[in-house]
Amino acid sequence: MEIDLSPEDFEFRQEVRDFLKENTAKPGADYSQWRLDYFKKAAAKGGWDVPKWPVEFGGPGWSPTQHYIWEQETVTASLPWDMPFGIGMLAPILMNYGSKEQIDRFLPDIRERNVNWCQGYSEPGAGSDLASLKTKAVLSDDGTHYTVTGTKVWTTMAHMADWMFCLTRTDDTGIKQEGITFLLIPMKQDGIEVTPIITLGGAHSVNMVHITEVKVPVENRIGEEGKGWTYAKGLLQHERTGLAGISRSIVALENLKRQAQSVPRGNRTLMDDPAFKSKVAELEIDLLAVEFTELRSLAAAASGDDPGPESSILKLKGTEIQQRIQKLTVEAGGIYSAAWGVPVGHKFARSGMQGYLGGRANTIYGGASEVQKDVIAKNVLGLKRS
Amino acid sequence: MNFDISEEQQLLQQSVERFVNENYDLATRRKLVDSPQGYSDDNWSQMAELGWLALPFDESDGGFGGNQIDTMLVMEQFGRGLVVEPYFANIVLGGGILKQSSNLELKTSLLPGIITGDVRLTLAHAEEQSRFDLDDVVTTAREDGDHYVLNGKKSMVPNAATATHVIVSARTGGGQRDKDGIVLLLIDSGDLDGNHFPTVDGGRASELSLDNVRVPAERIIGDFNLLAKAAQDAVLALSAEALGCMEVLYKSTVEYTQEREQFDHPLSDFQVVQHRMVDMFVEYEQCKSLLYRATLEAVQDAPTAARTSHALKHLIGKSAGFIGENAVQLHGGMGMTEELAIGHYFKRLLVIESQFGNTDYHLTQFAD
Numbered sequence: 110m111e112i113d114l115s116p117e118d119f120e121f122r123q124e125v126r127d128f129l130k131e132n133t134a135k136p137g138a139d140y141s142q143w144r145l146d147y148f149k150k151a152a153a154k155g156g157w158d159v160p161k162w163p164v165e166f167g168g169p170g171w172s173p174t175q176h177y178i179w180e181q182e183t184v185t186a187s188l189p190w191d192m193p194f195g196i197g198m199l200a201p202i203l204m205n206y207g208s209k210e211q212i213d214r215f216l217p218d219i220r221e222r223n224v225n226w227c228q229g230y231s232e233p234g235a236g237s238d239l240a241s242l243k244t245k246a247v248l249s250d251d252g253t254h255y256t257v258t259g260t261k262v263w264t265t266m267a268h269m270a271d272w273m274f275c276l277t278r279t280d281d282t283g284i285k286q287e288g289i290t291f292l293l294i295p296m297k298q299d300g301i302e303v304t305p306i307i308t309l310g311g312a313h314s315v316n317m318v319h320i321t322e323v324k325v326p327v328e329n330r331i332g333e334e335g336k337g338w339t340y341a342k343g344l345l346q347h348e349r350t351g352l353a354g355i356s357r358s359i360v361a362l363e364n365l366k367r368q369a370q371s372v373p374r375g376n377r378t379l380m381d382d383p384a385f386k387s388k389v390a391e392l393e394i395d396l397l398a399v400e401f402t403e404l405r406s407l408a409a410a411a412s413g414d415d416p417g418p419e420s421s422i423l424k425l426k427g428t429e430i431q432q433r434i435q436k437l438t439v440e441a442g443g444i445y446s447a448a449w450g451v452p453v454g455h456k457f458a459r460s461g462m463q464g465y466l467g468g469r470a471n472t473i474y475g476g477a478s479e480v481q482k483d484v485i486a487k488n489v490l491g492l493k494r495s
Numbered sequence: 496m497n498f499d500i501s502e503e504q505q506l507l508q509q510s511v512e513r514f515v516n517e518n519y520d521l522a523t524r525r526k527l528v529d530s531p532q533g534y535s536d537d538n539w540s541q542m543a544e545l546g547w548l549a550l551p552f553d554e555s556d557g558g559f560g561g562n563q564i565d566t567m568l569v570m571e572q573f574g575r576g577l578v579v580e581p582y583f584a585n586i587v588l589g590g591g592i593l594k595q596s597s598n599l600e601l602k603t604s605l606l607p608g609i610i611t612g613d614v615r616l617t618l619a620h621a622e623e624q625s626r627f628d629l630d631d632v633v634t635t636a637r638e639d640g641d642h643y644v645l646n647g648k649k650s651m652v653p654n655a656a657t658a659t660h661v662i663v664s665a666r667t668g669g670g671q672r673d674k675d676g677i678v679l680l681l682i683d684s685g686d687l688d689g690n691h692f693p694t695v696d697g698g699r700a701s702e703l704s705l706d707n708v709r710v711p712a713e714r715i716i717g718d719f720n721l722l723a724k725a726a727q728d729a730v731l732a733l734s735a736e737a738l739g740c741m742e743v744l745y746k747s748t749v750e751y752t753q754e755r756e757q758f759d760h761p762l763s764d765f766q767v768v769q770h771r772m773v774d775m776f777v778e779y780e781q782c783k784s785l786l787y788r789a790t791l792e793a794v795q796d797a798p799t800a801a802r803t804s805h806a807l808k809h810l811i812g813k814s815a816g817f818i819g820e821n822a823v824q825l826h827g828g829m830g831m832t833e834e835l836a837i838g839h840y841f842k843r844l845l846v847i848e849s850q851f852g853n854t855d856y857h858l859t860q861f862a863d
C-alpha cells in the first residue's frame with residue numbers, strides 16, 4: 110500500500126496542468142469551435158479525450174493514480190461541455206458487444222463529439238424495474254429491420270440528441286430479462302416525438318419520447334436479439350461509477366466553505382457557527398473515506414476487473430454526499446435561498462436552490478438508492494428475500 | 496385535558512377547508528402563480544367576506560376576536576391548499592403587530608381597511624447582514640423634528656409589491672445588535688423603492704431600499720418587543736401551514752406507492768418503503784403535537800411559550816426536510832416534475848424553512 114505520488118506521477122501532473130492551461134477557452138472564442146478543438150488536442154496527447162477507454166480503442170492506458178490525478182486536475186478546470194451518454198455509456202457496450210462494422214461506424218463520431226446520444230431505457234411503466242419495459246420491436250419477415258413502437262420517459266437530452274441507444278422488447282413469452290434487444294435509433298426522423306418534461310429546478314433536461322412505427326435496420330442491433338439486458342446491465346455499472354462525482358463534491362465542499370465565509374453571522378461568519386461547521390466537517394470526513402473507496406475501485410478496474418457491485422457503494426454514498434452539500438448550500442443562503450431566478454443577497458443563493466432541487470434526482474436516476482441497497486444486499490452480502 | 500376545538504372553530508376550519516377544496520386545484524393555483532400579481536383579488540375579497548381578514552382582531556375593533564388557535568386552523572388549511580393570497584404577510588404579520596400596538600390612533604385608522612382587504616400590510620425586518628436575528632438592524636431612523644428619516648435596505652419582504660403599507664424595523668440608536676433603539680414604523684409603499692420578484696414556492700418577495708424616507712413620528716407602531724412577539728406568532732402560523740403541507744405530502748406518498756407497481760408489486764409492498772412512510776407519519780404527528788403545545792402555551796401566555804416556539808420551528812424544519820425529500824424520493828422521476836403537486840408542497844416547505852429562522856437557528860435559541 111502506498112499513496113505518495115512517484116516522481117513520474119508528479120511529472121504527469123505537471124503535464125496535465127500545462128495542457129489544461131494551454132487549452133482553456135480564450136475570451137471571446139467561439140465556444141463550439143473551441144470545444145471540438147479541445148477534444149482534438151486532447152486526442153493528440155494520446156487518448157486524453159477518452160481517458161477511460163481501453164488502450165486498444167485509443168485510451169491512454171493510465172494507472173489508477175494517473176486517473177486520480179486527471180480527475181483532481183480537471184474538476185476545477187473549465188473543460189468543454191461533455192455528455193456521458195456516448196463516451197461513457199454506449200462506447201463500452203460497443204467495444205464489448207458491437208460488431209467490427211458498428212465499432213468503425215459509431216465509435217469515431219462518439220470520440221470526436223460529433224454526435225449526441227441519449228439513453229432510452231426508462232418507460233412510464235418501467236423505472237426501477239427496468240426489465241419490465243414494453244417498447245415493442247418487431248422483426249420484419251425478410252429479417253432486414255425492426256419496427257419499433259413505444260414510449261420512453263425521463264430521457265435526458267433527447268431534445269438535443271442525434272441518436273438514442275434503446276432497450277426494446279422483442280419477446281414477451283419468457284422471463285422479462287430475456288427478450289430485450291438493444292437497438293440504436295436515429296432521433297431526427299418521422300415517428301419520433303420528443304416532449305419536454307420540466308423538473309423542480311425549472312429546467313428542461315428530461316423528455317418523454319414517443320416512438321411510433323419507426324423502422325430500424327438490423328445493422329443497428331447490438332449483439333444478439335434478446336440479449337440486450339445482459340449488455341445493458343454491464344453498462345449500468347459503468348453509469349453508476351460515473352455518477353458518484355467524488356472529485357466534484359470535494360470542489361463543491363470547498364466552494365461551500367468559501368460561500369459560508371461570506372455570510373455574516375453576528376460578529377463573525379457562518380463558517381464560525383458551530384452547528385454549521387460540524388456539518389461541513391462531517392461531510393469532509395465522509396469525503397476523505399469515499400475518495401479512497403473510489404481509488405480502491407479504480408485500482409480494481411486497472412487490474413482488469415469490471416466495476417462490480419462495489420460501484421453501488423460509490424453511487425449510494427456519492428449521491429448522498431452531493432445532496433448534503435446542496436442542502437447546506439441552501440442553508441447557507443439563508444433567507445435569500447427562497448428567491449427564485451433573481452440575484453438577490455448572497456451571490457450563490459440563486460444557484461444553490463436550483464442545485465438542491467435538481468439534485469434530488471441524484472438518488473433516483475441510475476438506480477434509486479433503495480434499489481442500490483438491494484443490489485448490495487443481494488450481490489455483496491449474499492442475502493435473499495422471500 | 497381537552498384537545499377539541501370549539502364549535503365556532505370547527506365552522507371556521509370547515510369553511511377554510513371548503514374554500515381550499517373549491518378554489519385550489521393545482522391548475523388554478525398555477526395560473527395564479529404565473530399571473531403578474533401572484534394571487535387572486537377575487538379570493539382575497541372572498542376571504543374578507545368570510546371574515547378571515549378580521550380573525551385575529553378584537554371584537555371592539557370590528558374583529559372576530561380570534562387567537563393563535565384560530566390562526567392555526569386557517570394556516571393549516573392554507574398549507575393543505577398551498578394558498579398564495581398574502582394572508583400571512585397581511586393578517587398574521589402586519590395585523591398581528593398592529594393589533595398589539597399601543598398607537599391607538601394608527602390602529603383605529605387602519606383596521607377597518609385591513610378587515611375589508613383594502614389596506615394591505617407587510618413586515619420588512621430582515622437585512623443582508625442580519626440572517627435570522629431580528630435585533631441585527633442597521634437601517635437607521637434619524638429623528639428630524641416631528642419626523643424620522645429612514646435609510647437602509649430590507650430583504651425578502653413578503654408580498655411587498657401588493658402591500659399598501661410596509662412596517663419597517665429601523666434603528667434610532669444603540670449598536671447593530673442592540674434590542675434597544677429599534678422601532679417599528681409604518682411606511683406608505685409608494686415611498687419605497689422595490690425590486691419585486693417571485694420566490695421558489697410561487698410566492699412574491701421584494702428587496703426594498705429606503706433612501707431618506709421621511710415618516711411622521713406618529714407612524715411609530717412599537718418597539719423591539721412587539722417585533723419579537725410578532726415573530727413568535729409568525730412561527731406558530733408558518734408551522735401550522737407547514738403541517739398542512741406535510742400532511743398532504745405523507746398522505747399522497749402513501750397513496751402513490753400503493754398505486755405504482757414495480758417488480759410486480761405495489762411499491763408499498765417493500766418493507767423499506769413502508770418503514771420510511773411510517774417515519775414520515777411519525778414525524779408529522781410529532782410536529783402536530785408540538786404545534787398544539789406551542790400554540791396553547793402562546794394563547795395562555797405561558798412563560799415557556801417563547802422557548803416552545805423555538806422547539807416547534809426546529810422540529811418543523813427537520814421534519815419538513817425529511818418528509819419533503821422522501822416524498823420526492825418515493826415518487827421517483829414523477830416526484831421531480833413540476834406537473835405533480837408534491838414538488839410544490841416541497842418547495843413551500845423550503846421557503847418556510849427560510850422564514851423567521853431555520854432549523855439550526857431555533858435549536859440554538861432553544862438551547863441558549
Ligand SMILES: Cc1cc2nc3c(=O)[nH]c(=O)nc-3n(C[C@H](O)[C@H](O)[C@H](O)COP(=O)(O)OP(=O)(O)OC[C@H]3O[C@@H](n4cnc5c(N)ncnc54)[C@H](O)[C@@H]3O)c2cc1C
Pocket residue numbers: 227228229230231233235236237238262263264265266315470472473474475476477478479480483755757758762765767768824825826827828829831
Ligand atoms: C433527472 C432524471 C434524469 C433521467 N435520465 C434518464 C435517461 O437519460 N435515460 C433513462 O432511460 N432514464 C432516465 N431517468 C430515469 C431513471 O432511471 C428512473 O427515474 C429511475 O430508474 C427510477 O424509476 P421511476 O422514476 O419509475 O421510479 P419508480 O421505479 O416508480 O420508484 C419510485 C421510488 O420507489 C422506491 N423504490 C423503487 N423500487 C424499490 C424497491 N425495490 N425497494 C424499495 N424502494 C423502491 C425508490 O425510492 C424510487 O425512487 C432519469 C430520471 C431523472 C429523475
